[in-house]
Amino acid sequence: MIIDQHTLDALTAEAKVSPRLRMNLDLRNSPEDLSQRMLNAFEPGTVLLECNDGPWEPLKEDVLNG
Numbered sequence: 001m002i003i004d005q006h007t008l009d010a011l012t013a014e015a016k017v018s019p020r021l022r023m024n025l026d027l028r029n030s031p032e033d034l035s036q037r038m039l040n041a042f043e044p045g046t047v048l049l050e051c052n053d054g055p056w057e058p059l060k061e062d063v064l065n066g
Contacts, residue, residue: 001027003039007025007039008041011023011024011025011039011041012041012043014041015041015042015043016043020046020047021042021043021044021045021046022040022041022042022043022046023040023041024038024039024040024041025038025039025041026038027039
C-alpha cells in the first residue's frame with residue numbers, strides 16, 4: 001500500500017466527522033494477517049487514555065503537544 005497525500009486527507013476527513021475524533025486505516029495485507037499494522041489519525045479534541053499501573057486517565061495536554 002502506498003500512503004500518499006490523498007490517503008492522509010481521506011483518513012483525516014473521516015476522523016474529523018467521527019464522534020471520537022479519530023480513525024485508523026488497517027494496513028494488513030489480509031484478514032488472516034495477524035499483525036497489528038495501522039495508520040492512526042487523531043484530531044484536536046481527541047481524548048487519549050494512558051495507564052501507568054493504575055486507573056486509566058486522559059493524557060495531559062503537554063504530553064500530547066510534545
